[in-house]
Amino acid sequence: MNLQARKREELNWRELAVDKVIDLVLVFLGLYAAIAVQDCQDRAKEKNDYRELLASFQRELVHNQGQKVLLEASLGPIGATEPPDNLGPMKKPFDDFRLQADEADRLLVCTAVLLSAMERPPRDRAGAQKLAECADLLEQVEKGESPAAAAQFKPMSFSPLYREDVWQLYLANGIKVFENKDLAVRIGATYSKVKRVEQAVAEIETTINEGFMQKIGQVSASMSELEELMPAGEDPKKLKAAAPRLKEKLKALSSQIRGHKTSIAQIQAVIELKVQKLKELMMEMDKEFTEALAAIEDERKTQGG
Numbered sequence: 001m002n003l004q005a006r007k008r009e010e011l012n013w014r015e016l017a018v019d020k021v022i023d024l025v026l027v028f029l030g031l032y033a034a035i036a037v038q039d040c041q042d043r044a045k046e047k048n049d050y051r052e053l054l055a056s057f058q059r060e061l062v063h064n065q066g067q068k069v070l071l072e073a074s075l076g077p078i079g080a081t082e083p084p085d086n087l088g089p090m091k092k093p094f095d096d097f098r099l100q101a102d103e104a105d106r107l108l109v110c111t112a113v114l115l116s117a118m119e120r121p122p123r124d125r126a127g128a129q130k131l132a133e134c135a136d137l138l139e140q141v142e143k144g145e146s147p148a149a150a151a152q153f154k155p156m157s158f159s160p161l162y163r164e165d166v167w168q169l170y171l172a173n174g175i176k177v178f179e180n181k182d183l184a185v186r187i188g189a190t191y192s193k194v195k196r197v198e199q200a201v202a203e204i205e206t207t208i209n210e211g212f213m214q215k216i217g218q219v220s221a222s223m224s225e226l227e228e229l230m231p232a233g234e235d236p237k238k239l240k241a242a243a244p245r246l247k248e249k250l251k252a253l254s255s256q257i258r259g260h261k262t263s264i265a266q267i268q269a270v271i272e273l274k275v276q277k278l279k280e281l282m283m284e285m286d287k288e289f290t291e292a293l294a295a296i297e298d299e300r301k302t303q304g305g
Helices: 003-066 068-075 088-119 125-143 165-171 181-229 236-302
Strands: none
Touching: 003 068, 003 165, 003 181, 003 236, 068 088, 068 236, 088 125, 088 181, 088 236, 165 181, 181 236
């Protein structure tokens, strides 16, 4: 191979090497551009996901803060925290119970008065007036016209319907980056308060539905027991014969009724303290909701969403 041919061959190799280098550079540039574009798209998606998450949190917190209305419907304004005026509408069942228990006690007394009148009719005006009053009370009760007749006791349920779907999604790492860490902590604090409120409400419901309703059942059972002791029919002789036994039972039942009233007063005192703590917690939570929602709104404006 002559010198000229060698030079041409060497030149071809150099050109080929340059071409390959250029190709490699172009490949790397293409890969870099693709990675840069993908990275830009990923950042844009994360930013959009972040804005959507903020909006979702905002909707969920607004809903949760609105549950205050449901609680106030059962407990009255959350600002009224001090016993004994902090129960709101929930105080009515306790008042109704006392009304019913007082009526039951009067019925027991009147039954004893009527039994005594069968043995020895009253001879003075006071005795006759007492007998007439008892007859009127018994007639009212039989017709369902007594003050306590309208009292109705039902298991109580006033649990708020809080939501935490968005919070659970966040905890499950539905979005990798929450840019404002302080805001994330503030939002998380509201959900912690929600759990404490739910627990406090559940405790109050349990105390009422187990303790209070049990006493109502015991009063009803006491009155049913009295009815079962009364002789069947209206035979005065049978009633007069059973009078001594009935009087003893009336005393025992009257003592039971007074005991139930004392127990209900104790239950009410416990409920008042629990409601006081609940309302104080709700006021703290309501403030945190307001602050968190304002912070979310500011963050959305910062993010352009």
